[in-house]
Amino acid sequence: MRIPFFSRRGEDLMATDPVCHMQVDTKRPNGGTWEYEGVTYYFCGPGCNRAFQREPEAYLSGEKKIDM
């Protein structure tokens, strides 16, 4: 299962944090961004960014998810 990563909220383009599934403003991602297989992912916090970098496939496949 792949997660729908982008949605619009008014003027803002929101991305889904692939780790905790929170909505992240692409203009102000608190956890920064990371590119994986040509796709840029956005994170709510540095912890999610690090977790995703360790095991990107586990989060993209839906096998793993952190509840915030």
Ligand SMILES: [Zn+2]
């Ligand atoms: Zn997160």
